[in-house]
Amino acid sequence: MNIQNTQSPQNTQPTRTALSRRLRALSAGAGVTALLLTGCSAASDPAPADGGATGTSSASTTVPSGQISVTDPWAKAADEHMTGVFGVIANDSDRQLHLVGAQSEAAQRAELHETADDGTGSTLMQEKEGGFMIEPGQSLELVPGGDHIMLMQLTEPIEPGQQVLVTLEFADGTTLPLEAVAKEYAGANEVYEADDTDESEAESGDGDEDGHGDH
Known part of the structure; x- marks a missing residue:
């Protein structure tokens, strides 16, 4: 019984430490993923060329300045x-x-x-x-x-x-x-x-x- 009690804490401690390290790694990875997603979103925001083209097309019905x-x-x-x-x-x-x-x-x-x-x-x-x-x-x-x-x-x-x-x-x-x-x-x-x-x-x-x- 004493041997089991002595080994039990030794076996439990490494397991908790390993889990803690894995959780921190996953959290860091999630943060990087979130940053990457945010970066992609920010980079793609100006991309809707159609919206810009529509605005330009609407304005182009007026004779360009200087002509x-x-x-x-x-x-x-x-x-x-x-x-x-x-x-x-x-x-x-x-x-x-x-x-x-x-x-x-x-x-x-x-x-x-x-x-x-x-x-x-x-x-x-x-x-x-x-x-x-x-x-x-x-x-x-x-x-x-x-x-x-x-x-x-x-x-x-x-x-x-x-x-x-x-x-x-x-x-x-x-x-x-x-x-x-x-x-x-x-x-x-x-x-x-x-x-x-x-x-x-x-x-x-x-x-x-x-x-x-x-x-």
Whole structure:
């Protein structure tokens, strides 16, 4: 009995020590594994290229800075019906730009207009079919009595000093927002080629005889 009692503690002590050492080793290993996992997670966090690409793709719908500049954008103040937007659009890129349309919350319709020969030696204003091509290093001048952006069926009066937001649309799907300040302007009472909508306005007395009024 005494021999068993003497040997029992000797056999038990090494076993507990070995277990303690194994537990410490496992704990240390778990800590290293956790660090490795954390490191992998941190390294992979910036990896979602899709999210970044989506953000870039969304922003890329706007014309990149430095490719187009607009000088002195302005609009003619008007109480109702329609008005014109003017300015100089410069193509500062190394490629041809194709302006195909415009939009504005200030009007239900926006069109690109040009001056054309009516066949009798006089000129009239009409929608520019196909839009305007702007060559590299060249500019498109939008002026009263010449090419311009026409805002039709105004949603509210445009007062002098008001900022009118207009978005230019290009054939490649890019857009360019600009703010045109409204100004008083009495000139450029052009004659327009009337469409059905404008002719109905003229007949009802809402427009002038050509259906567009001045702008």
